[in-house]
Amino acid sequence: MISRRRLLQSGLSLAALPLWARAASDSALKTAxxxxxxxxxxxxxxxVLPDLSGRELKLSAWRGNVVIVSFWATWxxxxxxxxxxxSTxxxxxxxxxxxLVAVNVGESQAKISAFLKKWPVAGTVLHDRNSAVSKKWEAVGLPANYLVDRGGTIRxxxxxELDWKSNAVGGVVTRMLRS
Incomplete structure (x- = not known):
């Protein structure tokens, strides 16, 4: 389970947290x-998760690339x-x-497919059916985004929510790509 300190560093809205985590205030979470x-x-x-066709993929499949791993849900x-x-x-x-590796957390294949018809992903979609991987990655709320370097290490x-159009967010991605 995630530590209270890390939880308070998450920046999540209270509604996005699991029940056990809702004791922290919104303002405390937003400063995380x-x-x-x-x-x-x-x-x-x-x-290690299946893609939407059932083929199991590992993070190591993208070694040599900078990877955005994004945990998400249709709701x-x-x-x-x-x-x-x-995706852009x-x-x-x-x-x-x-x-881009988009990891759906805990939803049905039908919901994921319907979502992807409206909002296609320019990358690989994986399915974390029982939320086991998102827990290991300390994704206590959604979205949860991680930048992984070319060697396979989270940096x-x-x-x-991130402002992907800001220089602060995009600049980190660009620097990782060019290093």
């Missing part, structure tokens, strides 16, 4: 990771706002090695 990326200080948890309004912007960024920087993370 701040408005943009925070450094990730722990080890990179495993990520998440900020997720719907972020996915098109992240992934397309624009594809030749430089940027990849940055953010819980809650």
């Amino acid at each position: 990771t701040g408005p943009d990326w925070a450094p990730w200080t722990g080890p990179t948890p495993p990520l 998440c309004d900020p997720c719907r706002d972020e996915i098109p912007i992240m 960024m992934a397309k624009r920087h594809r030749e430089e090695g940027l990849r 940055y993370w953010h819980l809650g």
Whole structure:
């Protein structure tokens, strides 16, 4: 389970938290990771999940690329706002090695497919049916975004909505691509 300190650093809205986490106030949560990326200080948890066709993929499949790993759900309004912007960024920087891995948390295949018809993802969609991987990645709310370097190590993370059009957010991605 996530520590209270890290929970208070998440920047989530109270409604996005699991019941056990709702004891923290909205204002405390919003001060957590701040408005943009925070450094990730722990080890990179495993990520092994099926894609929508049932084929199991591992994070190592994208080694050599900078990867945005985004945990999302169809009911998440900020997720719907972020996915098109992240997809545009992934397309624009594809030749430089940027990849988007969108991990749906706990929803049915039918819901995911209906969502993707309206909001296609320019990347790979994985299915975390029982939320086991999102828990290992400390994604206590949605969206939860992580930047993984070319070697497969998480460097940055953010819980809650990011302003993907800002220089603070996009600049970190660009610097990782060019380093």
